[in-house]
Amino acid sequence: MTGCAGLASAKRRVDDARHRHIGAGELIMREGDTPDHFSNVVAGVIKLTCTFPDGRESILGLQLASDCLGRPYRAVCGYDVHAVTAVHLCSFPRRLFESLLQEFPDLDRHLFKQSLDELDAAREWAGVLTRHAARERLSSLLLIIMRRIEAAGCANSALAANVMIDLPFSRLELANYLGLTVETVSRQFTQLKNDGIISLTSARELVVLDQRALEAAAGA
Amino acid sequence: MTGCAGLASAKRRVDDARHRHIGAGELIMREGDTPDHFSNVVAGVIKLTCTFPDGRESILGLQLASDCLGRPYRAVCGYDVHAVTAVHLCSFPRRLFESLLQEFPDLDRHLFKQSLDELDAAREWAGVLTRHAARERLSSLLLIIMRRIEAAGCANSALAANVMIDLPFSRLELANYLGLTVETVSRQFTQLKNDGIISLTSARELVVLDQRALEAAAGA
DNA sequence: CGACAAGTTGATGAGCGTCAACACTCGTGG
DNA sequence: CCACGAGTGTTGACGCTCATCAACTTGTCG
Numbered sequence: 001m002t003g004c005a006g007l008a009s010a011k012r013r014v015d016d017a018r019h020r021h022i023g024a025g026e027l028i029m030r031e032g033d034t035p036d037h038f039s040n041v042v043a044g045v046i047k048l049t050c051t052f053p054d055g056r057e058s059i060l061g062l063q064l065a066s067d068c069l070g071r072p073y074r075a076v077c078g079y080d081v082h083a084v085t086a087v088h089l090c091s092f093p094r095r096l097f098e099s100l101l102q103e104f105p106d107l108d109r110h111l112f113k114q115s116l117d118e119l120d121a122a123r124e125w126a127g128v129l130t131r132h133a134a135r136e137r138l139s140s141l142l143l144i145i146m147r148r149i150e151a152a153g154c155a156n157s158a159l160a161a162n163v164m165i166d167l168p169f170s171r172l173e174l175a176n177y178l179g180l181t182v183e184t185v186s187r188q189f190t191q192l193k194n195d196g197i198i199s200l201t202s203a204r205e206l207v208v209l210d211q212r213a214l215e216a217a218a219g220a
Numbered sequence: 221m222t223g224c225a226g227l228a229s230a231k232r233r234v235d236d237a238r239h240r241h242i243g244a245g246e247l248i249m250r251e252g253d254t255p256d257h258f259s260n261v262v263a264g265v266i267k268l269t270c271t272f273p274d275g276r277e278s279i280l281g282l283q284l285a286s287d288c289l290g291r292p293y294r295a296v297c298g299y300d301v302h303a304v305t306a307v308h309l310c311s312f313p314r315r316l317f318e319s320l321l322q323e324f325p326d327l328d329r330h331l332f333k334q335s336l337d338e339l340d341a342a343r344e345w346a347g348v349l350t351r352h353a354a355r356e357r358l359s360s361l362l363l364i365i366m367r368r369i370e371a372a373g374c375a376n377s378a379l380a381a382n383v384m385i386d387l388p389f390s391r392l393e394l395a396n397y398l399g400l401t402v403e404t405v406s407r408q409f410t411q412l413k414n415d416g417i418i419s420l421t422s423a424r425e426l427v428v429l430d431q432r433a434l435e436a437a438a439g440a
Numbered sequence: 441c442g443a444c445a446a447g448t449t450g451a452t453g454a455g456c457g458t459c460a461a462c463a464c465t466c467g468t469g470g
Numbered sequence: 471c472c473a474c475g476a477g478t479g480t481t482g483a484c485g486c487t488c489a490t491c492a493a494c495t496t497g498t499c500g
Contacts, residue, residue: 050347058347058351061346072332073329073332074333074336108328112332115332115335116335119335119342120298123281125346126280126281126342126345129346129349130278130397132488172478178350179350181456182479183458184456184457186479189479190481203464203478219272220273352487353487391446392446401488403447403489404488406449407448409447410448422497423447441500442500447495447496449495454489454490455487455489456488457484457486458484459482459484460481461483462482465477465478467474467477468474468475469474470471470472470474
Protein backbone atom coordinates (compact mmCIF):
# COMPACT_ATOMS: atom_id res chain seq x y z
CA MET A 1 0.00 0.00 0.00
CA THR A 2 1.55 3.27 -1.09
CA GLY A 3 -1.28 5.16 0.55
CA CYS A 4 -1.93 8.70 -0.57
CA ALA A 5 1.36 8.87 -2.45
CA GLY A 6 0.21 11.48 -4.94
CA LEU A 7 -1.15 13.64 -2.20
CA ALA A 8 1.98 13.28 -0.15
CA SER A 9 4.25 14.36 -2.98
CA ALA A 10 1.99 17.28 -3.79
CA LYS A 11 2.03 18.16 -0.13
CA ARG A 12 5.76 18.54 -0.08
CA ARG A 13 5.46 21.16 -2.76
CA VAL A 14 2.95 23.20 -0.88
CA ASP A 15 3.60 25.40 2.09
CA ASP A 16 0.04 25.79 3.06
CA ALA A 17 -0.53 22.27 4.31
CA ARG A 18 -1.28 22.43 8.01
CA HIS A 19 -1.07 19.68 10.54
CA ARG A 20 -3.89 19.38 13.02
CA HIS A 21 -4.08 17.18 16.08
CA ILE A 22 -7.46 16.29 17.44
CA GLY A 23 -8.29 14.59 20.71
CA ALA A 24 -10.34 11.41 21.01
CA GLY A 25 -14.06 12.10 20.97
CA GLU A 26 -13.82 15.62 19.60
CA LEU A 27 -16.16 16.89 16.93
CA ILE A 28 -14.42 17.57 13.62
CA MET A 29 -17.35 18.62 11.46
CA ARG A 30 -21.07 18.91 11.89
CA GLU A 31 -23.69 17.98 9.33
CA GLY A 32 -24.32 20.97 7.11
CA ASP A 33 -20.89 22.50 7.63
CA THR A 34 -19.06 23.76 4.58
CA PRO A 35 -15.46 23.26 5.61
CA ASP A 36 -12.88 25.40 3.86
CA HIS A 37 -10.25 22.71 4.18
CA PHE A 38 -9.61 19.36 2.66
CA SER A 39 -7.74 16.89 4.85
CA ASN A 40 -5.81 13.69 4.66
CA VAL A 41 -5.95 11.35 7.66
CA VAL A 42 -2.41 10.67 8.82
CA ALA A 43 -3.28 8.65 11.90
CA GLY A 44 -6.28 7.73 14.02
CA VAL A 45 -9.86 6.63 13.48
CA ILE A 46 -12.71 8.91 12.44
CA LYS A 47 -16.41 8.09 12.46
CA LEU A 48 -19.15 9.53 10.27
CA THR A 49 -22.42 9.59 12.17
CA CYS A 50 -25.96 10.83 12.01
CA THR A 51 -28.26 11.41 14.94
CA PHE A 52 -31.97 10.69 14.72
CA PRO A 53 -34.71 12.72 16.36
CA ASP A 54 -35.19 9.99 18.97
CA GLY A 55 -31.60 10.46 20.10
CA ARG A 56 -30.16 7.31 18.63
CA GLU A 57 -26.90 7.71 16.78
CA SER A 58 -25.86 5.66 13.77
CA ILE A 59 -22.33 5.27 12.50
CA LEU A 60 -22.45 5.49 8.72
CA GLY A 61 -18.81 4.91 7.96
CA LEU A 62 -15.21 5.22 9.07
CA GLN A 63 -12.13 7.01 7.81
CA LEU A 64 -8.75 5.58 8.67
CA ALA A 65 -5.16 6.52 7.92
CA SER A 66 -4.62 7.56 4.28
CA ASP A 67 -8.32 8.25 3.81
CA CYS A 68 -9.47 11.71 2.91
CA LEU A 69 -11.84 14.01 4.70
CA GLY A 70 -13.95 16.39 2.72
CA ARG A 71 -14.51 16.01 -0.96
CA PRO A 72 -14.03 17.78 -4.21
CA TYR A 73 -17.06 19.12 -6.11
CA ARG A 74 -19.19 19.24 -3.00
CA ALA A 75 -18.86 21.65 -0.17
CA VAL A 76 -21.48 20.66 2.38
CA CYS A 77 -20.97 17.78 4.73
CA GLY A 78 -23.81 15.27 4.94
CA TYR A 79 -23.08 13.90 8.40
CA ASP A 80 -21.34 14.58 11.67
CA VAL A 81 -17.66 13.72 11.86
CA HIS A 82 -16.00 12.75 15.14
CA ALA A 83 -12.56 11.61 16.15
CA VAL A 84 -12.83 8.15 17.70
CA THR A 85 -9.21 7.95 18.76
CA ALA A 86 -6.69 10.76 18.78
CA VAL A 87 -6.40 11.92 15.18
CA HIS A 88 -3.66 13.51 13.14
CA LEU A 89 -4.78 15.39 10.04
CA CYS A 90 -2.96 17.13 7.23
CA SER A 91 -5.16 19.93 5.88
CA PHE A 92 -5.16 21.97 2.71
CA PRO A 93 -7.16 25.09 1.96
CA ARG A 94 -10.00 24.07 -0.27
CA ARG A 95 -9.13 26.28 -3.26
CA LEU A 96 -5.52 25.27 -3.21
CA PHE A 97 -6.52 21.66 -3.14
CA GLU A 98 -8.85 21.97 -6.09
CA SER A 99 -6.18 23.64 -8.16
CA LEU A 100 -3.82 20.83 -7.20
CA LEU A 101 -6.33 18.36 -8.55
CA GLN A 102 -6.23 20.03 -11.93
CA GLU A 103 -2.47 20.29 -11.90
CA PHE A 104 -1.92 16.66 -10.96
CA PRO A 105 -4.26 14.29 -12.78
CA ASP A 106 -2.66 11.40 -10.95
CA LEU A 107 -3.86 12.85 -7.69
CA ASP A 108 -7.34 13.22 -9.04
CA ARG A 109 -7.30 9.65 -10.28
CA HIS A 110 -6.03 8.40 -6.96
CA LEU A 111 -8.84 10.10 -5.08
CA PHE A 112 -11.37 8.79 -7.56
CA LYS A 113 -10.11 5.26 -7.10
CA GLN A 114 -10.16 5.67 -3.36
CA SER A 115 -13.74 6.89 -3.33
CA LEU A 116 -14.73 3.88 -5.41
CA ASP A 117 -13.13 1.64 -2.82
CA GLU A 118 -15.07 3.44 -0.12
CA LEU A 119 -18.22 2.88 -2.13
CA ASP A 120 -17.49 -0.84 -2.20
CA ALA A 121 -16.89 -0.83 1.52
CA ALA A 122 -20.13 1.04 2.19
CA ARG A 123 -22.11 -1.43 0.10
CA GLU A 124 -20.45 -4.39 1.72
CA TRP A 125 -21.41 -2.94 5.06
CA ALA A 126 -25.00 -2.48 3.93
CA GLY A 127 -24.91 -6.17 3.05
CA VAL A 128 -23.79 -7.03 6.56
CA LEU A 129 -26.59 -4.94 8.04
CA THR A 130 -29.25 -6.79 6.08
CA ARG A 131 -28.25 -9.95 7.91
CA HIS A 132 -30.38 -9.96 11.02
CA ALA A 133 -28.51 -12.04 13.54
CA ALA A 134 -26.45 -10.06 16.04
CA ARG A 135 -23.77 -12.76 16.03
CA GLU A 136 -23.35 -12.49 12.27
CA ARG A 137 -23.03 -8.73 12.41
CA LEU A 138 -20.47 -8.59 15.18
CA SER A 139 -18.42 -11.38 13.63
CA SER A 140 -18.46 -9.59 10.29
CA LEU A 141 -17.27 -6.39 11.87
CA LEU A 142 -14.43 -8.15 13.66
CA LEU A 143 -13.36 -9.75 10.39
CA ILE A 144 -13.45 -6.42 8.60
CA ILE A 145 -11.31 -4.83 11.29
CA MET A 146 -8.94 -7.77 11.11
CA ARG A 147 -8.56 -7.40 7.38
CA ARG A 148 -7.84 -3.72 7.75
CA ILE A 149 -5.18 -4.45 10.30
CA GLU A 150 -3.63 -6.96 7.92
CA ALA A 151 -3.86 -4.49 5.06
CA ALA A 152 -2.10 -1.96 7.24
CA GLY A 153 0.82 -4.27 6.91
CA CYS A 154 1.62 -6.48 9.88
CA ALA A 155 3.32 -9.31 8.08
CA ASN A 156 2.95 -11.79 10.90
CA SER A 157 -0.81 -11.96 10.50
CA ALA A 158 -0.26 -13.75 7.22
CA LEU A 159 0.93 -16.67 9.29
CA ALA A 160 -2.67 -17.26 10.27
CA ALA A 161 -1.45 -17.02 13.81
CA ASN A 162 -3.84 -15.66 16.39
CA VAL A 163 -4.54 -12.06 15.55
CA MET A 164 -4.73 -9.48 18.28
CA ILE A 165 -7.26 -6.72 17.80
CA ASP A 166 -7.16 -3.46 19.69
CA LEU A 167 -10.66 -2.06 19.27
CA PRO A 168 -10.81 1.69 18.88
CA PHE A 169 -14.52 1.63 19.78
CA SER A 170 -16.53 1.59 22.96
CA ARG A 171 -19.38 -0.88 23.25
CA LEU A 172 -21.81 1.92 22.57
CA GLU A 173 -20.03 2.86 19.36
CA LEU A 174 -19.98 -0.75 18.25
CA ALA A 175 -23.70 -0.94 18.94
CA ASN A 176 -24.36 2.23 16.94
CA TYR A 177 -22.32 0.87 14.09
CA LEU A 178 -24.02 -2.51 14.12
CA GLY A 179 -27.57 -1.30 14.68
CA LEU A 180 -27.76 -3.16 18.00
CA THR A 181 -27.78 -2.28 21.68
CA VAL A 182 -24.82 -2.26 24.05
CA GLU A 183 -26.21 -5.21 25.96
CA THR A 184 -26.59 -7.35 22.86
CA VAL A 185 -23.07 -6.53 21.72
CA SER A 186 -21.73 -7.47 25.12
CA ARG A 187 -23.64 -10.75 25.13
CA GLN A 188 -22.35 -11.64 21.67
CA PHE A 189 -18.80 -11.00 22.83
CA THR A 190 -19.13 -13.35 25.75
CA GLN A 191 -20.78 -15.96 23.56
CA LEU A 192 -17.97 -15.83 21.01
CA LYS A 193 -15.61 -16.12 23.94
CA ASN A 194 -17.46 -19.11 25.44
CA ASP A 195 -17.41 -20.77 22.03
CA GLY A 196 -13.63 -20.48 22.01
CA ILE A 197 -13.61 -18.29 18.93
CA ILE A 198 -12.12 -15.22 20.56
CA SER A 199 -10.43 -14.41 23.83
CA LEU A 200 -11.06 -11.15 25.65
CA THR A 201 -8.03 -9.80 27.46
CA SER A 202 -9.75 -6.53 28.25
CA ALA A 203 -12.87 -4.74 27.07
CA ARG A 204 -11.08 -3.29 24.09
CA GLU A 205 -8.48 -5.92 23.44
CA LEU A 206 -9.20 -9.33 22.01
CA VAL A 207 -7.51 -12.20 20.24
CA VAL A 208 -9.05 -14.15 17.41
CA LEU A 209 -8.41 -17.80 18.25
CA ASP A 210 -10.28 -19.45 15.41
CA GLN A 211 -10.59 -17.39 12.27
CA ARG A 212 -12.45 -20.12 10.40
CA ALA A 213 -15.10 -20.30 13.07
CA LEU A 214 -15.38 -16.53 13.11
CA GLU A 215 -16.01 -16.53 9.37
CA ALA A 216 -18.63 -19.22 9.82
CA ALA A 217 -20.27 -17.14 12.53
CA ALA A 218 -20.31 -14.20 10.13
CA GLY A 219 -22.39 -16.36 7.81
CA ALA A 220 -20.13 -15.83 4.82
CA MET B 221 -30.89 17.15 -14.25
CA THR B 222 -28.74 17.01 -17.33
CA GLY B 223 -27.77 13.47 -16.51
CA CYS B 224 -24.62 12.06 -18.07
CA ALA B 225 -24.24 15.05 -20.40
CA GLY B 226 -20.53 14.62 -20.87
CA LEU B 227 -20.89 10.97 -21.60
CA ALA B 228 -23.70 11.61 -24.04
CA SER B 229 -21.73 14.14 -26.02
CA ALA B 230 -18.71 11.90 -26.07
CA LYS B 231 -20.96 9.11 -27.23
CA ARG B 232 -22.03 10.98 -30.28
CA ARG B 233 -18.43 11.19 -31.32
CA VAL B 234 -17.83 7.51 -31.03
CA ASP B 235 -19.01 4.80 -33.36
CA ASP B 236 -18.31 1.97 -31.03
CA ALA B 237 -21.05 2.68 -28.50
CA ARG B 238 -23.49 -0.21 -28.56
CA HIS B 239 -27.01 -0.30 -27.33
CA ARG B 240 -28.09 -3.33 -25.34
CA HIS B 241 -31.57 -4.27 -24.26
CA ILE B 242 -31.95 -6.61 -21.33
CA GLY B 243 -35.09 -8.29 -20.10
CA ALA B 244 -36.43 -8.00 -16.57
CA GLY B 245 -34.75 -10.41 -14.20
CA GLU B 246 -31.83 -11.22 -16.44
CA LEU B 247 -28.29 -11.48 -15.10
CA ILE B 248 -26.01 -8.72 -16.37
CA MET B 249 -22.79 -9.54 -14.52
CA ARG B 250 -21.69 -12.04 -11.97
CA GLU B 251 -19.42 -11.41 -9.02
CA GLY B 252 -15.85 -11.88 -10.15
CA ASP B 253 -16.54 -11.08 -13.79
CA THR B 254 -14.14 -8.74 -15.54
CA PRO B 255 -16.42 -7.11 -18.08
CA ASP B 256 -14.77 -5.63 -21.14
CA HIS B 257 -17.42 -2.95 -21.43
CA PHE B 258 -18.40 0.12 -19.55
CA SER B 259 -22.08 1.05 -19.68
CA ASN B 260 -24.40 3.91 -19.05
CA VAL B 261 -27.92 3.11 -17.88
CA VAL B 262 -30.38 4.70 -20.29
CA ALA B 263 -33.54 3.27 -18.78
CA GLY B 264 -34.63 0.68 -16.23
CA VAL B 265 -33.66 -0.41 -12.77
CA ILE B 266 -30.63 -2.53 -11.92
CA LYS B 267 -29.85 -4.21 -8.61
CA LEU B 268 -26.46 -5.09 -7.16
CA THR B 269 -26.77 -8.20 -5.03
CA CYS B 270 -24.75 -10.72 -3.15
CA THR B 271 -25.84 -14.21 -2.21
CA PHE B 272 -24.84 -15.81 1.06
CA PRO B 273 -24.00 -19.46 1.57
CA ASP B 274 -27.35 -20.02 3.29
CA GLY B 275 -29.14 -18.95 0.12
CA ARG B 276 -30.31 -15.56 1.28
CA GLU B 277 -29.78 -12.73 -1.15
CA SER B 278 -29.04 -9.15 -0.16
CA ILE B 279 -29.49 -6.12 -2.37
CA LEU B 280 -26.49 -3.87 -1.87
CA GLY B 281 -27.48 -1.02 -4.12
CA LEU B 282 -29.34 0.13 -7.19
CA GLN B 283 -28.42 1.75 -10.48
CA LEU B 284 -31.03 3.85 -12.24
CA ALA B 285 -31.15 5.89 -15.41
CA SER B 286 -28.00 8.00 -15.96
CA ASP B 287 -26.00 5.88 -13.55
CA CYS B 288 -22.98 4.02 -14.77
CA LEU B 289 -22.21 0.34 -14.73
CA GLY B 290 -18.68 -0.83 -14.39
CA ARG B 291 -15.95 1.44 -13.18
CA PRO B 292 -12.66 2.89 -14.20
CA TYR B 293 -9.45 1.70 -12.52
CA ARG B 294 -11.01 -1.57 -11.43
CA ALA B 295 -11.86 -4.46 -13.64
CA VAL B 296 -13.44 -7.07 -11.41
CA CYS B 297 -17.00 -6.81 -10.28
CA GLY B 298 -17.64 -7.25 -6.57
CA TYR B 299 -21.25 -8.36 -6.73
CA ASP B 300 -23.91 -9.84 -8.96
CA VAL B 301 -25.76 -7.44 -11.21
CA HIS B 302 -29.35 -8.11 -12.31
CA ALA B 303 -31.92 -6.23 -14.31
CA VAL B 304 -34.95 -5.60 -12.12
CA THR B 305 -37.09 -4.14 -14.87
CA ALA B 306 -36.34 -4.18 -18.58
CA VAL B 307 -33.09 -2.28 -19.00
CA HIS B 308 -31.59 -0.25 -21.79
CA LEU B 309 -27.82 0.15 -21.69
CA CYS B 310 -25.35 2.09 -23.77
CA SER B 311 -22.01 0.27 -23.71
CA PHE B 312 -18.47 1.27 -24.59
CA PRO B 313 -15.46 -0.99 -24.96
CA ARG B 314 -13.39 -0.64 -21.86
CA ARG B 315 -10.20 0.64 -23.49
CA LEU B 316 -12.03 3.17 -25.57
CA PHE B 317 -13.80 4.42 -22.51
CA GLU B 318 -10.61 4.85 -20.53
CA SER B 319 -9.03 6.85 -23.32
CA LEU B 320 -12.17 8.99 -23.44
CA LEU B 321 -11.70 9.72 -19.76
CA GLN B 322 -8.25 11.11 -20.43
CA GLU B 323 -9.42 13.08 -23.44
CA PHE B 324 -12.36 14.65 -21.65
CA PRO B 325 -11.52 15.73 -18.10
CA ASP B 326 -15.09 16.94 -17.70
CA LEU B 327 -16.31 13.42 -18.20
CA ASP B 328 -13.89 12.13 -15.62
CA ARG B 329 -14.99 14.81 -13.18
CA HIS B 330 -18.63 14.02 -13.80
CA LEU B 331 -18.11 10.35 -13.06
CA PHE B 332 -16.14 11.20 -9.95
CA LYS B 333 -18.92 13.43 -8.69
CA GLN B 334 -21.48 10.77 -9.47
CA SER B 335 -19.59 8.11 -7.57
CA LEU B 336 -19.40 10.44 -4.57
CA ASP B 337 -23.16 10.82 -4.72
CA GLU B 338 -23.49 7.06 -4.81
CA LEU B 339 -21.24 6.87 -1.79
CA ASP B 340 -23.54 9.24 0.07
CA ALA B 341 -26.54 7.18 -0.94
CA ALA B 342 -24.89 3.95 0.19
CA ARG B 343 -24.04 5.45 3.58
CA GLU B 344 -27.50 6.87 3.99
CA TRP B 345 -28.86 3.42 3.29
CA ALA B 346 -26.54 1.88 5.86
CA GLY B 347 -28.00 4.40 8.30
CA VAL B 348 -31.51 3.21 7.49
CA LEU B 349 -30.49 -0.39 8.03
CA THR B 350 -29.17 0.32 11.51
CA ARG B 351 -32.68 1.34 12.52
CA HIS B 352 -34.31 -1.85 13.69
CA ALA B 353 -38.04 -1.37 13.23
CA ALA B 354 -39.48 -2.84 10.06
CA ARG B 355 -41.91 0.06 9.76
CA GLU B 356 -39.07 2.58 9.82
CA ARG B 357 -37.15 0.73 7.16
CA LEU B 358 -40.00 0.32 4.72
CA SER B 359 -41.12 3.93 5.20
CA SER B 360 -37.58 5.14 4.59
CA LEU B 361 -37.34 3.13 1.40
CA LEU B 362 -40.64 4.49 0.11
CA LEU B 363 -39.46 8.03 0.81
CA ILE B 364 -36.18 7.41 -0.99
CA ILE B 365 -38.00 6.06 -4.01
CA MET B 366 -40.35 9.05 -3.90
CA ARG B 367 -37.46 11.47 -3.87
CA ARG B 368 -35.87 9.75 -6.82
CA ILE B 369 -39.11 9.98 -8.73
CA GLU B 370 -39.26 13.67 -7.95
CA ALA B 371 -35.63 14.12 -8.92
CA ALA B 372 -36.44 12.39 -12.20
CA GLY B 373 -38.47 15.46 -12.87
CA CYS B 374 -42.21 15.11 -12.51
CA ALA B 375 -43.06 18.71 -11.72
CA ASN B 376 -46.46 17.93 -10.23
CA SER B 377 -44.94 16.18 -7.23
CA ALA B 378 -43.69 19.56 -6.07
CA LEU B 379 -47.33 20.39 -5.39
CA ALA B 380 -47.17 18.05 -2.44
CA ALA B 381 -50.12 16.34 -4.03
CA ASN B 382 -50.48 12.62 -3.48
CA VAL B 383 -47.58 10.92 -5.13
CA MET B 384 -48.09 7.72 -7.03
CA ILE B 385 -45.32 5.16 -6.83
CA ASP B 386 -44.92 2.32 -9.26
CA LEU B 387 -42.66 -0.11 -7.44
CA PRO B 388 -40.18 -1.88 -9.67
CA PHE B 389 -39.64 -4.51 -6.98
CA SER B 390 -41.38 -7.67 -5.92
CA ARG B 391 -42.05 -8.20 -2.23
CA LEU B 392 -39.12 -10.59 -2.09
CA GLU B 393 -36.78 -8.00 -3.56
CA LEU B 394 -38.02 -5.40 -1.11
CA ALA B 395 -37.40 -7.86 1.71
CA ASN B 396 -33.88 -8.58 0.46
CA TYR B 397 -33.18 -4.88 0.23
CA LEU B 398 -34.57 -4.12 3.68
CA GLY B 399 -33.12 -7.12 5.46
CA LEU B 400 -36.60 -8.42 6.31
CA THR B 401 -38.86 -11.23 5.20
CA VAL B 402 -41.62 -11.09 2.59
CA GLU B 403 -44.25 -11.60 5.26
CA THR B 404 -43.03 -8.72 7.39
CA VAL B 405 -42.88 -6.42 4.38
CA SER B 406 -46.43 -7.37 3.47
CA ARG B 407 -47.65 -6.76 7.00
CA GLN B 408 -46.00 -3.34 7.12
CA PHE B 409 -47.70 -2.41 3.87
CA THR B 410 -51.12 -3.27 5.17
CA GLN B 411 -50.41 -1.43 8.41
CA LEU B 412 -49.36 1.73 6.60
CA LYS B 413 -52.53 1.33 4.55
CA ASN B 414 -54.72 0.87 7.62
CA ASP B 415 -53.14 3.94 9.17
CA GLY B 416 -54.21 5.95 6.14
CA ILE B 417 -50.65 6.80 5.19
CA ILE B 418 -50.62 5.01 1.86
CA SER B 419 -53.17 3.45 -0.44
CA LEU B 420 -52.45 0.24 -2.31
CA THR B 421 -54.05 0.09 -5.73
CA SER B 422 -52.21 -3.08 -6.62
CA ALA B 423 -49.27 -4.99 -5.23
CA ARG B 424 -46.79 -2.81 -7.09
CA GLU B 425 -48.68 0.44 -7.27
CA LEU B 426 -49.31 2.70 -4.33
CA VAL B 427 -50.20 6.28 -3.51
CA VAL B 428 -48.66 8.23 -0.66
CA LEU B 429 -51.59 9.94 1.06
CA ASP B 430 -49.77 11.54 3.95
CA GLN B 431 -46.13 12.33 3.35
CA ARG B 432 -45.65 13.89 6.77
CA ALA B 433 -46.88 10.77 8.49
CA LEU B 434 -44.65 8.64 6.28
CA GLU B 435 -41.64 10.70 7.31
CA ALA B 436 -42.64 10.31 10.93
CA ALA B 437 -42.93 6.56 10.43
CA ALA B 438 -39.45 6.58 8.94
CA GLY B 439 -38.23 8.01 12.23
CA ALA B 440 -36.44 10.94 10.65
C1' DC C 441 -60.92 -23.34 -16.46
C1' DG C 442 -56.80 -25.03 -14.10
C1' DA C 443 -52.00 -24.48 -12.63
C1' DC C 444 -48.39 -21.96 -10.82
C1' DA C 445 -46.37 -17.79 -8.91
C1' DA C 446 -46.96 -13.86 -5.97
C1' DG C 447 -49.05 -11.79 -2.13
C1' DT C 448 -51.66 -11.75 2.20
C1' DT C 449 -53.01 -13.35 6.72
C1' DG C 450 -52.69 -16.21 10.95
C1' DA C 451 -50.35 -18.83 14.90
C1' DT C 452 -46.24 -19.74 17.23
C1' DG C 453 -41.58 -19.32 18.93
C1' DA C 454 -36.89 -17.33 19.07
C1' DG C 455 -34.07 -13.40 19.43
C1' DC C 456 -33.24 -8.88 20.60
C1' DG C 457 -34.66 -4.53 23.05
C1' DT C 458 -35.76 -2.76 27.48
C1' DC C 459 -35.23 -2.07 32.29
C1' DA C 460 -32.67 -3.05 36.28
C1' DA C 461 -28.98 -4.68 39.17
C1' DC C 462 -24.31 -5.66 39.56
C1' DA C 463 -18.94 -5.74 38.53
C1' DC C 464 -14.90 -3.45 36.99
C1' DT C 465 -11.72 0.37 36.03
C1' DC C 466 -9.91 4.66 36.85
C1' DG C 467 -9.19 9.11 38.94
C1' DT C 468 -9.80 12.14 42.96
C1' DG C 469 -9.44 13.34 47.61
C1' DG C 470 -9.36 12.41 52.44
C1' DC D 471 -3.50 3.49 51.81
C1' DC D 472 -8.28 3.16 51.45
C1' DA D 473 -12.85 5.41 50.41
C1' DC D 474 -15.72 7.16 47.20
C1' DG D 475 -17.92 8.09 42.83
C1' DA D 476 -18.57 8.29 37.91
C1' DG D 477 -18.14 5.97 33.70
C1' DT D 478 -18.11 1.66 31.25
C1' DG D 479 -19.06 -3.08 30.70
C1' DT D 480 -21.54 -7.36 32.04
C1' DT D 481 -25.38 -10.22 33.45
C1' DG D 482 -30.28 -11.28 34.46
C1' DA D 483 -35.54 -11.18 33.75
C1' DC D 484 -39.22 -10.05 30.85
C1' DG D 485 -41.92 -8.41 26.86
C1' DC D 486 -42.33 -7.23 22.10
C1' DT D 487 -41.13 -7.63 17.39
C1' DC D 488 -40.06 -10.20 13.68
C1' DA D 489 -38.82 -14.91 11.54
C1' DT D 490 -40.80 -19.18 10.69
C1' DC D 491 -44.17 -22.42 9.11
C1' DA D 492 -48.56 -22.97 7.17
C1' DA D 493 -53.03 -21.98 5.03
C1' DC D 494 -55.44 -19.16 2.13
C1' DT D 495 -56.32 -15.54 -1.63
C1' DT D 496 -55.27 -13.17 -5.73
C1' DG D 497 -53.37 -12.68 -10.13
C1' DT D 498 -51.45 -14.40 -14.52
C1' DC D 499 -50.77 -17.24 -18.39
C1' DG D 500 -51.47 -21.43 -20.80
